[in-house]
Amino acid sequence: MAEIILEKVTKRFPDGALAVKDVDLAIADGEFVILVGPSGCGKSTTLNMIAGLEDITHGSLRIGDRVVNDLAPKERDVAMVFQSYALYPHMSVRENMGFPLRLAKVDKGTINAKVEEAARILDLTDHLDRKPANLSGGQRQRVAMGRAIVRDPKAFLMDEPLSNLDAKLRVQMRTQISRLQRRLGTTTVYVTHDQTEAMTLGDRVVVMRQGLVQQVGTPAELYDHPRNLFVAGFIGSPAMNFLNATLEDGALRSPLGDLSLDDRMRQVLERRNAPREVIVGLRPEAFEDASLSRDRDRGGMFRGGPERPVFTATVDVLESLGSDVYIYFTAEGGPAKTAELEELATDSGLRDTGAEAGQIVARLDAATRAREGHPVELQIDMSKAHVFDPATGENLTHPDSTG
Amino acid sequence: MAAVGRTHRVRWGVVNVVVVLYALFPVWWIAALSFKDPATLTDGDYIPRDWTWENYSGIFDTSEFTRALVNSIGIALIATVIAVALGTMAAYAVARLRFPGKRVLIGMSLLIAMFPPISLVSPLFNIERIIGIFDTWIGLIIPYMTFSLPLAIYTLSAFFREIPWDLEKAAKVDGATPAQAFRMVIVPLAAPGVFTTAILVFIFCWNDFLFAISLTSTESARTVPAAIAFFTGSSQFQQPTGSIAAAAAVITIPIIIFVLFFQRRIVAGLTSGAVKG
């Protein structure tokens, strides 16, 4: 077990394409870190560089107290789980799991003991003498995990290990990986393109885009305080709603009407020299059914006011999940468009659905009386709003920028 | 439903029997001939009335046939080994590496696969006479391995493409040196493809007739197909039919064995390159 330190790590391919640029990342001993981003963002390249499967063009990589830039994978003492599992088809489960130990010239008795132990943990004991071809997807995945854990390596590297499983199994395995990692306490770097996986698994999440690290933080930090448009749009499902707005007289003139700002926000935007044209970001839960909150307020403190502007929208589609209700409605003037948002739309497959991307989604309490095709009065909690600079994508209301 | 199922089965059964008869009858016919004695040779029966090994013992008594058999086996085996070795190297490069000139290599092997061998017979005949390898094993091995190289490269590169190369990475992370990764992971996976290719190349070399009659003049390198064509009867007035049939049956045995045991692989090998494109 060891810490992994990346300093200004850069990867340039022979054809000149820049895959990863100046990545600085300090992964603590025993930490579970997720690299997440759309395909082509450089997350897998980064992982391969840590594994030693890919050269590092610039920068330095430390595992434990050694700089390992020039070491072969064999000398780095890391274990990797591949998306395809990469099980050796000509070896039995036992041989697959024991392979790294056999290469390390561990004696047979020890190999056997360790393999049996790992098989017990992963519930593979009954399958030890089968070939990978005779296993189900979930079993293969566990064999791949087993091959990694028998070695007791300095770190686990996982390259989308769950993406070949069906949805239900993926959720189960996710919990199992999480439990296993906590139990073994081994430093783990995990690559995924699935933000839900990233949010649920990691101690910390690294969001990457086009070879650059966008933000590093705990899942909650990324969700509540995204540094830029990309992170804001990438993290969270359903995604944050983005609207074009004009900053005027201390309020945001938006397709949903005038959204007034509280003093804190107004000061921050002023200090940061916010441009006139901005993008306002609202998560689905920033909306509330106004009639419900009025009912509630009657019994308690008055919560309405300028920070909770109210508007009326017509519900296009209503999805009830039992605990919550999602409503979709269209806002005049449409959603905001920037390069980042385009990329996100393409990546999420929204582009392929052929749907008009002008929809806004709000998450309401299940008690709402909203109905499809009928207007509903909605209230916005402006303390949960984010304001972005359309030119740079920067989140102007990020707490770090207030100081 | 059951009745429909049955007529369906019967119909397919008939079709299958026709196909099997079509494929095997000529082979059966020549095998039957080889077991007939001279007296019943001309009776036209599909099953010999009196089975005899006479024709076989006859051909194995002559050096003309035994020598040719040794030549056939030796030449085909050596040509196969060399072609598969060179083909494996080239196919690995084609399937695995990026390098300029790959298209040229592919184009060239395609060209050679289409090359009319007769166009090479005259120059090779003269060249081999001049450098002194005419009528030797080497003189046949060289054209055989050349003409089977494209076949070897196509088939092998199709097989190599199927190997999940992630395994090589996995082995390296598991602590293998590049040599160990190759030996312990890639070789076991590539072996079936190499073996299949070897069978196809062997059949190709075993089958050749044109080079065999053009580039040999004596028993020293003449292979069985060529030797059969030069068989004469034991006396001037006797047709060598029985001997030819027996010799033909003998050299068909390895083919039958390959086909029986490796049917699946041969089909896979023949079609692998073809359609995956």
Place this chain on the structure above:
Amino acid sequence: MSMQAEPAGAPPPPEAEQVRQGKAAISAGARQERRLGWLLCAPAVLVMLAVTAYPIGYAVYLSLQRYDLRFPGQADFVGLSNYGAVLSSSFWWDAFWVTLFITAVSVAIELVLGMGLALVMHRTIFTRGVVRTSVLVPYGIVTVVAAFSWQYAWTPDLGYLAELLPEGEAPLTERWSALWIIILAEVWKTTPFMALLLLAGLALVPEETLKAAMVDGATAWQRFTRIMVPLMKPAILVALLFRTLDAFRIFDNIYVLTQGAQDTGSLSILGYDNLFTALNLGIGSAISVLIFICVAIIAFTFIKLFGAAAPGAEVKR
């Protein structure tokens, strides 16, 4: 057997993830990879060049000589006169038309039969192994052996097929009947190969597409012509190209069945006779070069006409 060129020359896509997948050699830079690629291909390339390119050049040189092995002293440069002699001789043209006839007819029959056979192999569920195994026998068997089998089958007083004919008929001694027997032998031997190539093509026709066509109301024949054939087109063209070029070089069957008597000789037989019976290297080489040119024209036509489906080009779906 075609082979797919990987996007060799094409620059890798800019996305790092995609680039990563094509790469595997660690610590081997592109240059090292390139050098290894060349190194691995070099032996094969050298052998192929030495045994085909050099001799064909030498054949061109020989074809410009008067070079009769019976009179080696009289070897001399004669320019294109060997070609003139060949192209103005009726032997060449007879052999040319015979070859073309055998090629066209046998490939056409093989395509139809091979397609039928492929469908049988594709559809049969039980006894599939038996059918496939027996079909491989004609492919694997030595051509000369098969040719002898056919010869004996048609030899009067010996063969089962000759018995079916009226007394006194000797089909192998008549030009047209002999040609048809040659075609029969050729078709028998090579249809399985054609069928296997087509079968591989058939396997690529998705079962669901056929079901969709069935639901859309297509008859079996319509499904075959409108769905299967178009989807199999690349496989069909590859099979046709290979078989056409192969049939054009026909030699073994004719050599055994008729030895080219009664004007049944193909171009390959003609070239062989000039070399080894007439021992005329100059004329023989001119014939060799001309055959090479014919084959090149056929291959070129196929590839030009059906461009994308040419083997070697990417037949990707």
